[in-house]
Amino acid sequence: MGSNKINAAYDNEETTDARKKAAELGLTNEDLVSMYEVMVEIRHFEEMATTLYGLGKVHGTMHLSIGQEAVAAGAGFTLQDKDYLINHHRGHGHFIASGADVNKMMAEFLGKETGFCHGRGGSMHIADVTANNLGAQGIVAAQIAMAPGVGIAIKMRKTDQVALVIFGDGAANRGVFLESLNMSSIWDLPVVYLCENNHYGMSAEVGRVSGKVPFKDRAEALGIPGYFIDGNDVLAVYEFMKNAFSHARSGSGPVFVETETYRILGHSKSDRNLYRTKDEINQWKEKDPIIRFRDLLLEADIITVKQVDEIEKKMAKVIEDAVEFAENSPEPNIEDVMEWVYA
Amino acid sequence: MGSNKINAAYDNEETTDARKKAAELGLTNEDLVSMYEVMVEIRHFEEMATTLYGLGKVHGTMHLSIGQEAVAAGAGFTLQDKDYLINHHRGHGHFIASGADVNKMMAEFLGKETGFCHGRGGSMHIADVTANNLGAQGIVAAQIAMAPGVGIAIKMRKTDQVALVIFGDGAANRGVFLESLNMSSIWDLPVVYLCENNHYGMSAEVGRVSGKVPFKDRAEALGIPGYFIDGNDVLAVYEFMKNAFSHARSGSGPVFVETETYRILGHSKSDRNLYRTKDEINQWKEKDPIIRFRDLLLEADIITVKQVDEIEKKMAKVIEDAVEFAENSPEPNIEDVMEWVYA
Amino acid sequence: MPEITFRQAIHDALVEEMRRDSSVFLIGEDIGTYGGAFGVTAGILDEFGRDRVWETPISEETIVGSAVGAAIVGMKPIAEIMFMDFLTLVLDPLANQAAKVRYMFGGKATVPMVVRMPSGSGTGAAAHHSQSLETILMHIPGLKVVAPSTPYDAKGLLLSAIRDPNPVCFVEHKLLYKTKGEVPNGEYTIPLGVADIKREGTDLTIVTSEIMVHKSLSAAEDVSKEGISVEILDPRTLLPLDVDTITNSVMKTGRLLVVHEAVKTAGWAGEIMASVSESPAWDYLDAPMRRLTGKDVPIPYNRFLERAAVPQEEDIVREIQAIVSNQY
Amino acid sequence: MPEITFRQAIHDALVEEMRRDSSVFLIGEDIGTYGGAFGVTAGILDEFGRDRVWETPISEETIVGSAVGAAIVGMKPIAEIMFMDFLTLVLDPLANQAAKVRYMFGGKATVPMVVRMPSGSGTGAAAHHSQSLETILMHIPGLKVVAPSTPYDAKGLLLSAIRDPNPVCFVEHKLLYKTKGEVPNGEYTIPLGVADIKREGTDLTIVTSEIMVHKSLSAAEDVSKEGISVEILDPRTLLPLDVDTITNSVMKTGRLLVVHEAVKTAGWAGEIMASVSESPAWDYLDAPMRRLTGKDVPIPYNRFLERAAVPQEEDIVREIQAIVSNQY
Ligand SMILES: Cc1ncc(C[n+]2csc(CCOP(=O)(O)OP(=O)(O)O)c2C)c(N)n1
Ligand SMILES: Cc1ncc(C[n+]2csc(CCOP(=O)(O)OP(=O)(O)O)c2C)c(N)n1
Ligand SMILES: [Mg+2]
């Protein structure tokens, strides 16, 4: 039985000194604080999502990324406006971190006409194509198959854009993983493959369903540089993604990275968490990426306890406002149900 | 652009002394001669196929393996009656080497009622399930997806069978390659994956369409031992397969091997060979696995020139008889066209 | 008879057949401890262990491909595809291997397998987790397609499906899982290919299946107050279709309405109409044959839009009234 | 007008549109030096280079997935799937992404792409290389499906397909490649969704497409000697269907026969019949609507069996005679 738990050494160095790392990365203190803010914003958005769900205001499912915010923030801050984001079902964090309007997100979550997709898509399919956010697919790994095409478009137009495609550890076992990486490899396409390993694909522990972990060897075997990094260290993610993006942007071809993190909540609302222990969850709660980053910022005197509180309140308000916006928004017209099938 | 031509060192040692190798492998001289005979039989079968095609006696396509007979013979001699063979479109050689009746094969090729598939399958779909020959799939790599299931069946029944699944270099770029090897890996299934690299998938040179060659790293990245061997050295193939089969048979899990060989003729009848040079083809004709093995046997005094001639005649006769059998066989009844859709 | 849920009926059929026949095994994602996305297989891993419950990576094509491989060598795999929407990922092993190898190999192979697929909308799961794609399966000779509407039918049909020597797709509408119905204790089977009249009537035949059987039954009850007598016919097996029972019913009522949740264009309503048109029932038709189906849209997320995308009881009532009064 | 082959007409449309619009590109297997399995793209790599002709590994799902990705960001990919049988491998990107993202994203995405797929039997290629699966595509809202029968239609429709902002499946029956027909020099387009009457007649309407148009035309010629006047209607676009032209024809002739090579059960003949049944044409029907289709079998290898598996001219003649004489 394959049960090779992840124990490979990280490809990156742990961030222990925020000031030092920021200097290396050319980030100002303000940058660091706004990174932190975004992580808090994501957390509040998703906690509100569970609250609304509990209140019966949401009809449908949702996939939350609580505990995974460092990956979203690290990636989102790297992504430039011109770059393309190709996302998956567990996508709130990436959207928020790449600058999406939380009002429209919340409205979409509540199925309202003012939502990003006019209530047609819901939590799982948020998209904003005009802003280069190419949307989220609900078929696991479908977005991976789309990525080389975006790379081809970039290459044909000779722009310096990059396509960032995000997926989970579970998605790495779908066949299109091989097909897509192989295609990007033979054509040196500007695609960054970001595998968000949160240890589980639904109830499947990554080591139980994967012949070998981490996955970087799969990328290497297809001629693509592959890495495995700590996904709960936001500055490490940012550093890595910055390098990966400039690699891809400069025409050197695709990069693959697996970020190790953890899904604190259940897979979706039907999950009763029978496949893992409370202990395991609690251990990972102690590695909360937001607290970890907060402590790093506090330690380096980049932020004060008071500021932390203010950010907390500010983001709570942002999300409350989003809920108000969403709740006051109209439902779509039923007569328009057939709209947008065809262009 | 990926154009990494295969140049990795072989994982195995070239056979230079047939007697020495035979002794190592526990093969008698008779074994060696019958291996040679089978290779000649395959060659004659396929040369006859082109002849019949030229005469307009065949309606449909065919995929010939001239130049690849050493892989078929090496694998076929390893396969025991109890083992399962899961094959692909270019499968004549493997069937003959695993003991299939050439009369029924030829009859199938001519679409006759006496063929293995009663004329329903044709050259591309020869099967003999009762003899554990599970048939050939025309969808590239479909058989790869089936293999873990055969492995599961073996494991559940606790027999010491092995499933041998055969596919080409082109098939290794289909997603199911990853899915299948991964599944066999996590469950240690008794599956031997034999990738017959004949340098092309139709017109696609393996290095042009594969991010990295040889493919063994893909297997290793999924936790499966991967090898790359000389597919034109029949004793090397046999040696390797013997080890691979005993590995799988003993419960140690799957093995992957890529055998390097060359498709001398076109992909199918519509191929005008525009994608490669005559020179390249001629260079590989000089590495003809049948001549190579013949010379090795002559050199070691295992066979005489006279015997070589006799085998040639004998096999020509076997194939002529097969054609006679097939031509004298009836066509299927048109009224039976709906038969065998359901059991 | 005890009342159990549709979910329980399927669960029981799986367990009973696994006890009876050691060649039956389950394969799919999250079917172990999680119990499958809809809880159908809960507890089965505990009873039978990993040798009978093969919990896979997310690799749909190879899950079904493996089922074909295992079936050809004599096992009886039951694959679960978490949502019928993922049919798009398994159509090759289903349509090109499972359905065809027997024929391609001149009758030499047998493929006794079942693929279970939860279907349909109504849970707010949007376009990728809500489709009704059974018509696609009906267009593949070599497959059988079963789509039950009650716990009783589900159990009896699933036992037949598992024992059938052919590949059978077993469609489970998600909204049915929690519905209850009487199911006898102990073993019974319902033959594949036999329709069931869920309600007798004389004015109009509704051919419908899965969740729409229930909506149609309610609609029939409603219009009965106006003196309209509706017969509800549930094919139960969509491939092969029980054409005789359908045509007999139409010969009795003279009117046909087909109701399905699947989208309209090229949906199986057309197949029912074609079958009637080709049959002696043609001469008995007193009104044009009609269909009420899902709209030609992906399933939207918003609950009101979602509801509007597929037939509801009030739509069926309206359609019945229109046909019977010759106003369409 | 010059006569060119169906193959050449498609080739010309590709080349002309690639010259006109630099966002058009080809993606698929063996479409470069080899020219595609049926020679349609021969020479295009030489003219346009690898920047416009993306010759892929054997990775169908990702070929079509990539086309979707490129289309969403504004390119106009034309993917070639070597045989329509491999639709089974690309149905996810086609049905779940290409067809749905626009709707799922509330109109925010546009997916202008074409997938070319050679279809049909008649070449002795057996069960995995001979299918006619267009009905499956018709059941996916968001897609368009084009299936031409002549070089003229092929070129004009392909140009429209490439310029259409929606994902279009372009079905090319293999036996048509070598057929010839008149095609004007220079650019012209045929709008999608408009049927064409290939032969006028008064006694019976045959709705048919691709190679069956030609078999039906011959059959119509045959029966004309018996004084039977057959109208042959080629929808050309199967989704969206030109229902008006179909119903108008049936209102004129009073009789309908649908002929397709695709297997019978759940084939698109049912859709035509359902559309007629729901239309005013119902009241004009003088005979039951009939269909003549491929048999419900995988395509066999043997040439005589293969021929028997799909409608032939003599079958069409027989069916026309039966309908017109009310003997079925
Ligand atoms: C092709 C496919 N198979 C199964 C599912 C059901 N499903 C949705 S998310 C999920 C787990 C995905 O795991 P992973 O890729 O690790 O992402 P995560 O949910 O952990 O973020 C599964 C099995 C699906 N949506 N699509
Ligand atoms: C899924 C699929 N794609 C494409 C084809 C057409 N085709 C048949 S054989 C072949 C080449 C296969 O190459 P390889 O796997 O190397 O086997 P070889 O023919 O070289 O033995 C192709 C492209 C097919 N039959 N199935
Ligand atoms: Mg995960």
Ligand SMILES: [Mg+2]
């Ligand atoms: Mg090859």
